[in-house]
Amino acid sequence: MSTGADPLRTDQLPDRVEGALRQFFASRAAVIETVGGGYREAVTALESFVLRGGKRVRPTFAWTGWLGAGGDPEGPDAEAVLQACASLELVQAGALVHDDIIDASTTRRGFPTIHVEFGELHRRSGWRGRPEQFGESAAILLGDLALVWADDMLHSAGLAPEVVARVTPVWSAMRTEVLGGQYLDIAGEVAADESVESAMRVNRYKTAAYTIERPLHLGAVFAGADDDLIDAYRRFGTGIGLAFQLRDDLLGVFGDPEVTGKPSGDDLRAGKRTVLYALALAAADASDPAAAELLRTSIGTDLSDAEVERIRAVLVELGAVARVEDRIDALTADAFEALDSSGATEAGKELLRASALAATRRVA
Amino acid sequence: MSTGADPLRTDQLPDRVEGALRQFFASRAAVIETVGGGYREAVTALESFVLRGGKRVRPTFAWTGWLGAGGDPEGPDAEAVLQACASLELVQAGALVHDDIIDASTTRRGFPTIHVEFGELHRRSGWRGRPEQFGESAAILLGDLALVWADDMLHSAGLAPEVVARVTPVWSAMRTEVLGGQYLDIAGEVAADESVESAMRVNRYKTAAYTIERPLHLGAVFAGADDDLIDAYRRFGTGIGLAFQLRDDLLGVFGDPEVTGKPSGDDLRAGKRTVLYALALAAADASDPAAAELLRTSIGTDLSDAEVERIRAVLVELGAVARVEDRIDALTADAFEALDSSGATEAGKELLRASALAATRRVA
Numbered sequence: 001m002s003t004g005a006d007p008l009r010t011d012q013l014p015d016r017v018e019g020a021l022r023q024f025f026a027s028r029a030a031v032i033e034t035v036g037g038g039y040r041e042a043v044t045a046l047e048s049f050v051l052r053g054g055k056r057v058r059p060t061f062a063w064t065g066w067l068g069a070g071g072d073p074e075g076p077d078a079e080a081v082l083q084a085c086a087s088l089e090l091v092q093a094g095a096l097v098h099d100d101i102i103d104a105s106t107t108r109r110g111f112p113t114i115h116v117e118f119g120e121l122h123r124r125s126g127w128r129g130r131p132e133q134f135g136e137s138a139a140i141l142l143g144d145l146a147l148v149w150a151d152d153m154l155h156s157a158g159l160a161p162e163v164v165a166r167v168t169p170v171w172s173a174m175r176t177e178v179l180g181g182q183y184l185d186i187a188g189e190v191a192a193d194e195s196v197e198s199a200m201r202v203n204r205y206k207t208a209a210y211t212i213e214r215p216l217h218l219g220a221v222f223a224g225a226d227d228d229l230i231d232a233y234r235r236f237g238t239g240i241g242l243a244f245q246l247r248d249d250l251l252g253v254f255g256d257p258e259v260t261g262k263p264s265g266d267d268l269r270a271g272k273r274t275v276l277y278a279l280a281l282a283a284a285d286a287s288d289p290a291a292a293e294l295l296r297t298s299i300g301t302d303l304s305d306a307e308v309e310r311i312r313a314v315l316v317e318l319g320a321v322a323r324v325e326d327r328i329d330a331l332t333a334d335a336f337e338a339l340d341s342s343g344a345t346e347a348g349k350e351l352l353r354a355s356a357l358a359a360t361r362r363v364a
Numbered sequence: 365m366s367t368g369a370d371p372l373r374t375d376q377l378p379d380r381v382e383g384a385l386r387q388f389f390a391s392r393a394a395v396i397e398t399v400g401g402g403y404r405e406a407v408t409a410l411e412s413f414v415l416r417g418g419k420r421v422r423p424t425f426a427w428t429g430w431l432g433a434g435g436d437p438e439g440p441d442a443e444a445v446l447q448a449c450a451s452l453e454l455v456q457a458g459a460l461v462h463d464d465i466i467d468a469s470t471t472r473r474g475f476p477t478i479h480v481e482f483g484e485l486h487r488r489s490g491w492r493g494r495p496e497q498f499g500e501s502a503a504i505l506l507g508d509l510a511l512v513w514a515d516d517m518l519h520s521a522g523l524a525p526e527v528v529a530r531v532t533p534v535w536s537a538m539r540t541e542v543l544g545g546q547y548l549d550i551a552g553e554v555a556a557d558e559s560v561e562s563a564m565r566v567n568r569y570k571t572a573a574y575t576i577e578r579p580l581h582l583g584a585v586f587a588g589a590d591d592d593l594i595d596a597y598r599r600f601g602t603g604i605g606l607a608f609q610l611r612d613d614l615l616g617v618f619g620d621p622e623v624t625g626k627p628s629g630d631d632l633r634a635g636k637r638t639v640l641y642a643l644a645l646a647a648a649d650a651s652d653p654a655a656a657e658l659l660r661t662s663i664g665t666d667l668s669d670a671e672v673e674r675i676r677a678v679l680v681e682l683g684a685v686a687r688v689e690d691r692i693d694a695l696t697a698d699a700f701e702a703l704d705s706s707g708a709t710e711a712g713k714e715l716l717r718a719s720a721l722a723a724t725r726r727v728a
Binding site for chain 2: 028032036042104122127128129133134136137138141142143147148152155156161164168169171172173175177179180181182184186187191192198205300
């Protein structure tokens with residue numbers, strides 16, 4: 001049934017994605033019951049994690065990419081496309097559950113992370129061994145389950161075989177890239193990698209490709225788009241994805257805790273190797289050894305608010321903030337040019353422009 | 365080209381599986397290079413792990429299942445089937461890499477486990493932070509990569525779309541079951557679960573379904589087998605898989621260290637909740653409180669060889685060993701009956717009988 005107010009049905013998308021995910025979990029109930037024991041409770045914890053999840057950014061980009069490539073939200077393949085888009089949330093759930101172990105994060109989306117939740121279950125139950133070890137083990141297995149179910153959901157979505165054949169290499173590249181980005185991120189952090197190039201590489205593969213470029217690319221291949229549109233989408237997605245991450249880096253240091261919900265200067269304390277930090281360090285090495293010393297000795301330490309304030313001033317003085325803003329502008333401009341000159345539908349272009357502005361001009 | 369000596373080409377199978385895996389890794393080189401940084405080295409470590417891997421049990425069962433269902437090793441789909449069979453080794457690699465973190469194992473296949481290898485890389489490189497944390501993080505990501513590549517390999521094997529459609533639910537069930545079996549295993553261990561039923565459940569899903577039943581089932585659907593043959597394969601695979609695990613449990617306590625390569629009584633020291641142990645405990649609770657006390661206080665502790673010897677005697681006296689042997693016999697007999705009366709080809713039956721005997725009568 002067509003809804004006059006939103007012919008592309010994008011404002012209902014998060015609810016529809018959630019519905020598809022609920023339906024997928026329901027479809028697994030039989031095999032879970034067959035295995036029995038405590039598996040049902042463990043899977044329920046994963047389901048709650050997936051269902052309380054966020055803004056459904058990746059399904060939204062994939063769906064919008066499909067619309068912009070001529071997909072018909074009232075057409076016969078819309079339901080299969082929706083399910084395929086929703087499967088991206090299971091990839092993301094697996095990535096987050098494992099990332100939270102890697103980062104030793106204790107909360108996610110306002111709730112305990114999965115490894116913390118299962119550690120608490122162990123403690124509450126008075127079980128043997130270390131609660132932390134059980135929590136991490138359970139979270140490794142549930143993250144694995146989310147990853148393999150992402151594939152199952154994609155491959156049972158009901159896409160036509162010729163669509164599946166086009167999707168396979170893109171789906172493969174996306175997951176291979178994001179795991180690479182995550183590996184480079186942890187390796188760069190322990191190696192104290194100071195290069196702008198390494199930080200950009202992590203942004204490219206951990207964020208831009210995985211969050212925007214490849215979801216759009218998937219949307220395009222769902223619709224059977226031509227190579228020109230795919231290229232335009234990819235250029236747009238890479239530019240906006242990188243700009244999004246650079247905005248995130250600025251907010252991680254300069255964001256208002258009241259708005260972002262994170263402590264002020266969080267990224268500095270966490271020791272994140274951002275492009276902002278790498279640019280500042282390069283500038284300081286060239287002109288201001290004292291500032292370079294300050295940056296190197298401060299990162300990843302438990303800074304006071306006054307120290308955070310001082311580093312912020314240094315980042316501004318070194319011109320790093322301005323350079324990051326310039327990069328955001330240049331990436332956004334290039335992305336918009338790619339989109340504007342593409343063969344995407346006008347409605348699709350409009351939606352993508354709005355998403356891009358929301359992603360790159362936000363304050364939280 | 366037909367080889368007179370081995371028309372079904374099963375003795376060359378491990379080499380052919382290894383060749384397919386090499387080829388798959390080579391096919392990922394471009395995307396890995398694109399991501400760049402240290403990703404290539406990390407993936408090389410995973411590749412070495414996969415290539416030095418074992419007996420290729422799961423691909424062999426899948427291939428044999430396909431042959432027994434009429435698959436033609438000289439036919440046009442043999443190459444695609446081989447690649448699909450080989451993809452099971454990537455599922456297994458992911459499972460092992462993650463299992464080794466969960467079990468805190470330090471060696472696998474005669475080499476350091478992946479998390480130990482990356483911990484050593486961290487230490488050798490003088491990087492920041494805890495080597496163990498980096499090692500585990502890298503191993504989580506590489507295990508994930510193996511799991512997602514298993515799907516990619518299956519879906520790029522070149523199976524016909526109607527075959528893929530039949531394969532999808534079986535592939536899904538297999539991975540969902542093994543993750544459930546692993547979860548029940550760790551949950552049963554920390555909860556000190558003493559029931560025979562729980563131990564059998566873990567055997568069923570962690571071992572029997574994943575190692576034999578589902579690989580045979582996959583082989584059957586590669587060949588388009590009818591439901592009768594699929595049912596027979598599944599009954600055969602479940603029986604032989606459970607018998608295999610029960611044999612493993614006996615060897616874990618009674619095996620000759622010179623032959624098994626594991627310390628004598630290894631499973632007792634590790635605190636494994638085996639069917640053997642659960643049967644002994646049930647018998648002791650009914651008739652011999654002192655033996656029950658000994659079993660409960662010994663498991664999972666650092667036993668001397670003399671203590672292991674004493675527990676062995678108790679397991680025999682309680683009749684638990686005889687009952688496990690009886691179960692192995694009954695399961696094997698039922699499995700053979702299912703196979704014998706099935707519509708599998710005579711050559712397929714012969715190969716499966718030989719594999720079954722090797723799995724259930726082995727001494728190491």
